[in-house]
Amino acid sequence: MxxxxxxxxxxxxxxxxxxxxxxxxxxxxxxxxxxxxxxxxxxxxxxxxxxxxxxxxxxxxxxxxxxxxxxxxxxxxxxxxxxxxxxxxxxxxxxxxxxxxxxxxxxxxxxxxxxxxxxxxxxxxxxSLLNQTEIGSLQRAEAVTRRALEAAFAALRPGISEREIRQVLLSVIERESEGPAFAPIVAFGARTALPHAHPSSATLQSGDLVTIDAGAVIDGLHADLTETRMFGATQGQDSPAQHLLSVVRGALDAARLATRAGVTAADIDEAARALVREAGLDAQTLRGIGHALGYQTHQPPILREHAQDRVQVGQVLALEPGIYLPGVGGVRLEEMVVVGEVGALPIAEWRVPALLEVGHES
Structure with a gap:
């Protein structure tokens, strides 16, 4: 390149x-x-x-x-x-x-x-300011990461260990990209309350929350995605875990809607945090909800409280609100978005004409 x-x-x-x-x-x-x-x-x-x-x-x-x-x-x-x-x-x-x-x-x-x-x-x-070809490479890295996540969730079964799921993730990432952007995070049950849990010998039980965080690298560009799902939960079952998933999903949607060129990193953080605060869970979240991506997995602007960096067209952000209840479990959802003048697109939906519609110039 x-x-x-x-x-x-x-x-x-x-x-x-x-x-x-x-x-x-x-x-x-x-x-x-x-x-x-x-x-x-x-x-x-x-x-x-x-x-x-x-x-x-x-x-x-x-x-x-x-x-x-x-x-x-x-x-x-x-x-x-x-x-x-x-x-x-x-x-x-x-x-x-x-x-x-x-x-x-x-x-x-x-x-x-x-x-x-x-x-x-x-x-x-x-x-942090990527051209269209670089964003395209990052889009491909995101697609590989998403395939790895889906393969990992498809491999879940009672008794499988976090480390075994890590190997499923890495087999896809290493086959389809330059390699992992970082050491994957895999956590089951109460260990999902650890934001950066290292995969362990812990095994999966029905009803557990499962958090998987991984990224692939293509052309030097680093992807980063996180999914939290319930394993073996009854469809439509009402539970504390389902409530956490709902709150975090709302926070992620709010962060995406708040993202556009010129807003501060703190503005995006607050958009997500307001929903978490309304649910009475602000003390159980981290003091930031994302970061820019590119030739490093974590790079400025960091989306956190009081941060006055302004996001710009051409940046790709990882939005990752989470709620963590020690001893119980946690939920984190993360997606990658491309910043435009008046909004942001999930990178999976990015294409040059669509990006131009939200104000991007190469």
Whole structure:
């Protein structure tokens, strides 16, 4: 997808007016900005050009945008020499502070030659704004994830363990995508009250709530979906669990209806939270109901109380309200939506003409 990242790279270079260079080392940002699918590398932008420093073993596997010059290095010492040459005369260097360690700072600038300037907000925003092809890849990742979830729910039977269901999930995700976006969550019964339960040897009983949270990766884009269902429940049966499912479903619908370009992350959170509060369950929910998706599973904007980040056209959000009752059980429902000017579409329904109808431009 190297040719699809040039718009993002151009936007990043616009910040060189206030900086002498921009240095990127986080693997997911390397993929977002230059299409490099590597576990290690360095993207350097200066007034003189754009350079991708790579271990030569990666060189044949990487196709970078035409405006990026690939500079191989044989070892760590040579990497520093190549960087030093490219940074000659530079002073102020923009970095992603969360990815730059103290060891790297001391190695790159042992005598304090460089001033490292955090630009996390800029990089987070640029990686969260997806073009149509990237949204299409994320749509495919969502479809794989949904097939994995359906396979997992179809495999439920009394006595099966959470770990066995995890294997069903992973078999679909690993067969149909680049792999899992994160370690899947599978929880039965009272363990559904744990928002991030690691699959255990716990076995399924009739009447249990079942929560499954998983995601697939395609073209570096991470999907994230959660379903909670009752196992073995009588159709139409009225129960506390059914009430929780109803409240959370209403909260998810409210969050989707509140989502459009320009609203704050807190506005979306409050739309969902109002229904949970009305049900008297606000103390049993988390202090946020979602996040943006893309080259990472969780990235800003984070949809939580008091967050003033404004969502934008081209972002894909995971909306995931939940209610958790310790010792009893919990319900979380999560869907992915594409932000438009006047609304949001579930990504499963996304297509370019439909997105244009809600104000998207490529």
């Amino acid at each position: 190297a040719d699809l990242t040039s718009h993002r790279l151009t936007a990043l270079r616009a910040h060189l007016g206030a900086l002498d260079a921009v240095l990127i080392t986080a693997p997911y940002q390397l993929r977002a900005f230059c299409g490099a699918e590597v576990s290690a590398g360095t993207l350097l932008l200066t007034a003189q050009g754009s350079f991708l420093l790579l271990d030569p073993r990666y060189q044949e596997a990487v196709t970078a945008p035409a405006q990026i010059e690939i500079k191989p290095y044989a070892n760590a010492q040579q990497r520093l020499q190549v960087l030093g040459s490219a940074l000659e005369g530079a002073r102020h260097i923009g970095v992603y502070a969360q990815a730059l360690t103290l060891t790297e700072i001391n190695t790159l600038s042992p005598g304090g030659e460089f001033s490292f300037v955090p630009m996390d907000g800029v990089l987070d925003e640029l990686t």
